[in-house]
Amino acid sequence: MLTLNCPYCGVNADETDLHGEGEAHLKRHGPGSSDDEFHDYLFQRQNPKGVHFERWRHIYGCGKFFHAARCTATLQVFGTYSAQTLEPPQAIKDTITAARPGWSWGDFS
Amino acid sequence: MSNAVSALQGAVAPGEVTVREGGLQGMITLRGDLSHAKLKSACKAVTGAAFPAVGQATMNGDNALAWMSPDEILILVPHTDTAAAIAKIDKALKGQHYLAENLSDARALIFVEGTYSREVMAKLAPVDLHPSTFQPGDFRRTRLGQVAAAFWMKDDDTFAVICFRSVADYTFKSLAAAAKGGAVGHF
Numbered sequence: 150m151l152t153l154n155c156p157y158c159g160v161n162a163d164e165t166d167l168h169g170e171g172e173a174h175l176k177r178h179g180p181g182s183s184d185d186e187f188h189d190y191l192f193q194r195q196n197p198k199g200v201h202f203e204r205w206r207h208i209y210g211c212g213k214f215f216h217a218a219r220c221t222a223t224l225q226v227f228g229t230y231s232a233q234t235l236e237p238p239q240a241i242k243d244t245i246t247a248a249r250p251g252w253s254w255g256d257f258s
Numbered sequence: 259m260s261n262a263v264s265a266l267q268g269a270v271a272p273g274e275v276t277v278r279e280g281g282l283q284g285m286i287t288l289r290g291d292l293s294h295a296k297l298k299s300a301c302k303a304v305t306g307a308a309f310p311a312v313g314q315a316t317m318n319g320d321n322a323l324a325w326m327s328p329d330e331i332l333i334l335v336p337h338t339d340t341a342a343a344i345a346k347i348d349k350a351l352k353g354q355h356y357l358a359e360n361l362s363d364a365r366a367l368i369f370v371e372g373t374y375s376r377e378v379m380a381k382l383a384p385v386d387l388h389p390s391t392f393q394p395g396d397f398r399r400t401r402l403g404q405v406a407a408a409f410w411m412k413d414d415d416t417f418a419v420i421c422f423r424s425v426a427d428y429t430f431k432s433l434a435a436a437a438k439g440g441a442v443g444h445f
């Protein structure tokens with residue numbers, strides 16, 4: 150069972166209190182983008198075995214979206230952080246580096 | 259003007275842990291900037307309760323304030339005082355970006371009272387209710403069985419539960435069944 154700490158409520162929320170909201174840090178391509186960019190924005194997703202960044206929503210709690218960094222293979226949670234950011238905080242990246250040296254995900258490492 | 263009736267009209271499931279509907283309860287949802295001094299003082303003015311910290315409910319008799327989310331406070335006042343309380347908030351927050359809405363009759367209030375009330379709640383909610391982590395004044399939005407609910411501890415033996423009116427019957431019966439099932443002896 151996955152337990153994530155909601156960065157807004159501060160509670161350790163059980164997976165059944167939450168709703169998965171897909172991959173984190175997507176860059177939106179809308180009007181004016183090329184067909185390829187728009188296609189990738191809509192359909193191309195990472196599916197790593199290991200370090201992954203996701204959006205979750207504390208749907209039975211405060212209702213807010215937040216970010217989570219975790220390992221898809223072991224369910225180890227590296228941390229959760231605010232939705233109001235374009236990239237993971239350095240502290241989260243440092244935690245991942247300590248546990249998974251040499252990791253990379255999208256533009257982050 | 260029609261007569262307001264509560265969802266379960268005061269239903270009681272008596273026992274060592276009693277489940278009791280709280281009857282008519284004024285409930286106001288207030289959304290806005292919770293750090294704003296005028297919003298905080300308006301909350302205090304209508305309830306007499308201190309402004310709650312994150313994850314807390316503060317009480318003054320049957321009045322209460324509960325932290326619902328980073329931009330939402332639940333205000334409990336007597337059912338008959340709800341309109342006056344909203345008018346007071348509207349006056350205090352005039353010109354601010356906020357929303358104050360009377361949701362009294364959209365919801366139900368249920369009390370779970372008795373020695374092992376903590377265990378009755380723990381049977382239905384995915385929440386760590388151990389005395390070392392959940393105490394009177396602590397407030398939590400979560401699910402009870404299959405429905406959304408919020409609850410807080412009024413005192414060592416009493417939980418107050420809020421759910422949507424449409425699922426009041428389910429929530430009441432789930433709590434009553436959990437109470438009837440007896441103590442687990444875990445806590």
Ligand SMILES: [Zn+2]
Nearest residue numbers: 155158207211
């Ligand atoms: Zn939350």
